[in-house]
């Protein structure tokens with residue numbers, strides 16, 4: 071087992087147990103009629119489940135306040151998603167972060183935490199550690215060198231604050247500590263509120279922070295643990311679905327477009343919806359002016375990833391392929407020479423040649439061409455609304471984030487604490503707050519973690 075952090079590196083409850091912990095405390099199980107003793111291998115103030123971005127940040131913030139913090143990770147090392155993020159350079163924040171950059175059933179929820187721990191706060195930490203960074207585009211900050219620097223920074227901060235970090239630990243279950251009303255326990259009491267069953271033994275804690283992330287990229291340790299735990303404690307879950315994920319062509323579109331794999335161009339992307347209710351949603355859904363990439367299986371690239379978070383199975387997405395350009399204006403300006411060759415010539419000035427060629431060929435096959443002004447205007451409007459009805463998305467295996475999660479309507483927006491169970495906190499991606507592409511998801515992880523770390 072790999073151990074990080076500086077405090078109490080021996081086996082929990084073993085001879086090396088540090089003086090700051092109350093090892094082998096005996097408490098009773100919370101059975102209504104039968105009070106059964108359970109031996110705690112260790113007792114801490116705060117147990118944090120999941121050593122990703124949010125878990126590490128929360129652990130170090132709580133430890134800086136003098137809390138005894140145990141950070142438990144079931145993977146073999148901490149911060150694995152950080153390491154692969156931003157193409158290995160970690161887009162660690164966005165300087166333009168606002169609540170509008172997030173999806174949630176409760177759109178105002180994120181405001182408080184985001185306002186109290188801003189991108190400037192995280193940048194200050196990055197600068198304190200001498201990590202060089204740059205703004206790539208649209209306020210997105212990346213490491214000049216490597217995402218490893220962000221993980222190393224968080225590990226160092228955790229170690230200095232005295233966080234005890236344990237990797238390779240299986241967390242079996244969590245239950246309220248003895249048959250005591252958790253709300254009646256004073257925060258500085260030695261009586262734990264929760265017992266966490268782990269492969270290291272039973273651990274008692276006053277505050278339990280769930281930072282186990284969402285379902286995206288199971289190969290990197292994603293589990294549904296956080297949602298299951300939330301449900302067991304009575305919390306509602308907004309159904310998780312893949313976000314920031316490539317979309318898959320329908321069979322017909324696959325035939326039409328897949329051999330253009332590799333072609334990329336700037337679009338304005340939006341979720342297109344039909345029906346009245348959907349139309350209202352569409353009016354609220356943002357549009358994204360970024361690159362689209364055609365792949366062998368569908369469409370990807372930043373514009374597509376952005377709209378994928380808003381897309382629902384069965385719905386359509388649409389792309390303005392030539393934003394802000396009246397492509398066929400030259401044809402309208404003259405009475406003759408209105409034909410497919412002229413249309414192609416006009417299109418290739420603003421679109422990759424292969425895309426322009428394919429577009430013209432498909433349209434020419436469908437009709438001999440209506441070269442009246444009205445016909446040309448129709449062609450123009452088609453270019454500004456390339457509409458696809460995807461068969462699906464590439465799913466959690468490829469999704470950068472999970473949309474949905476623990477319903478925020480039962481969490482305190484200032485502290486991330488459960489309004490149902492005192493001392494229970496949910497932070498980061500496990501919560502129903504999902505950022506756009508561009509560093510927003512890490513900023514949410516840092517901000518929600520700081521909010522909980524200040525009180526847990």
Ligand SMILES: Cc1cc2nc3c(=O)[nH]c(=O)nc-3n(C[C@H](O)[C@H](O)[C@H](O)COP(=O)(O)OP(=O)(O)OC[C@H]3O[C@@H](n4cnc5c(N)ncnc54)[C@H](O)[C@@H]3O)c2cc1C
Nearest residue numbers: 120122123124144155156161283291295498499509511512
């Ligand atoms: C390929 C990729 C690139 C990305 N790039 C960016 C980017 O550049 N910028 C950005 O803002 N966002 C990016 N994201 C999104 C970002 O990584 C996540 O939003 C962020 O990591 C969420 O942090 P978290 O701590 O809540 O969850 P995670 O980082 O997922 O951490 C959760 C941790 O909990 C652990 N865990 C899970 N279940 C258990 C359990 N039962 N017991 C113990 N531990 C458990 C996991 O192993 C993991 O270490 C990217 C995501 C991916 C997949």
